[in-house]
Amino acid sequence: MSSNSALERKLARETASRKAAEQLLEQKSLELFEANQQLTLALSQLKKQNRDGLQKLEFEQQISEGLIHFGRAFLSRNLDDGLVSSLLERLKHSSALSHAELFLLPKLVPTLVADRFNVTEVREIGQVKPYAVWEANQLRLPLEVDYKTVGELSVVLNDVNVDRDFVVSQITLVADLLCSAISRQLIITSNQKARARAEESEKATKEFVAMINHELRTPLNGLLGSAELLAETQLNDEQSTLLNNLVYSGDLLRLIINDILDFSKISAGMMELIPSRFEWASVKQMLNGIFQSKAIEKGVDFRIKESTPIPPILIGDFERICQVMVNLVGNAVKFTRQGSVSVTTKWKHDQLTITVEDTGIGIEQEDLSTLFDPFVQVDRTATRHFEGTGLGLAICKNLVELMRGHIHVHSVKGSGSTFTVTIPLVVGEEEIDTEHARPDGNDAVTLLEQLSILVVDDIRMNQVIINQMLKKLSIQPDIATNGIEAIKAASDHQYDLIFMDCRMPEMDGFEATRYLREQNYTLPIIALTAGTTLEEREKCIVSGMNDILTKPYTAQDLRLMLEKWV
């Protein structure tokens, strides 16, 4: 019996311990299961995070590549539909987006290059919010240039679970790039428009200057030409005085018109130099011719000195160099009542220095700084003694600077003034030309009177003047009133020289000359023109004319032209 109970106890103990072991196992396996579940959860979360991170990285990379590519493109090209659409395409095909659109405000589109913006949508200002807006999967970002809303960039996400702040930060970078491209394009467009406006107004100014030049010189030619011819007729004392007044006023008018037209040409950027080979002696001759008698009349001593020898032949714009010198010497004589006016010239390092010194009224120091400005006259009172426009020195300064030289003044009020001009010039070769030595005056007249000349001009007054001037040289010209008549006359008769007006009805002088040259007409054709612009002169030469006689011309100018060409 005792052995049985011991066995039962042993069995009971074993059962109890097995149950305890089973309970422990069950608890442990439960714990393990829970741990495993947590592990699985943790694992899946880790996987998801990694995927999000990878996706973000991919999107960020796509955006930054796009920024680099389009940043360059926007800098090198005009902002147009093609460029914008390819940017939007690139956004649409990025990993995070399914759609992208750009809206511009209607007002903005025409100010960008209008014809290049056809497909970009426009949206009213009220529809654009000034901040980022999410509507379901769609993000709308405003575009701002100079603190003003100019449009909107809108994108649609292809995945609801994407980190939205991250997307906003990336799309903001694209919006910023677009804003800077729009701003750049607005500047370019407004510059282009401003340039077009400036070119338009420059063209209008040039046309106006050319037209007014022509219109003023034509009647002046009639006025001065008639006065010149009248002076050679029999006049009583009263008529002579009146004629002198007429010539004086006409000359003054010519100087004023020349100054105003020169100044307009300078302002319109039309002043151009015409360099040629000239003799230094002829500059001195010209100055002596104009000022010697004037100075004597005023009791002022006038001298031209050379402190170093000047090369006999120089290359430069002879007319403009003379103009500067005539202006300076003219002022010196005008503003000097007694004493002297001297012109000293010097040649050094390929530069010509001209010093015009006078013992005249002088200029206050305070007036010197504005002396070369247009319309400046030291004495502006109504009672001033000296005539002038106040343009002479401004024109001189511009001409000298156009020749790459400089001009300055030194003056002491009451003692006199010194103007110094320095201009670089090229030395010309001396030509020994015995063959074409000029015939003396008498021979010239003898030769001239045998000439057969055709004058082509539509204005009756001009016909009368040139006819009279030629008559003085014993030449009786034929007259044609337009290009068609000129062509007919030239085919019926061989003229030694044709004086051809440029602007005429029916057929102008350019066309007539072109036609005659095409017909192998080789004798000299000289333009008669009131236009002095370089363009007009070129037009004359291009059409086949040999030289130009500018209105208003004198009998002497006409004679020199004839001697030159026949």
Ligand code: ADP
């Ligand atoms: P204008 O002589 O037609 O008035 P300028 O431009 O040639 O115009 O000269 C401007 C002003 O400069 C003159 O009105 C005069 O007051 C002053 N000026 C120029 N040259 C002299 C000079 N040699 N002596 C004194 N004043 C002068």
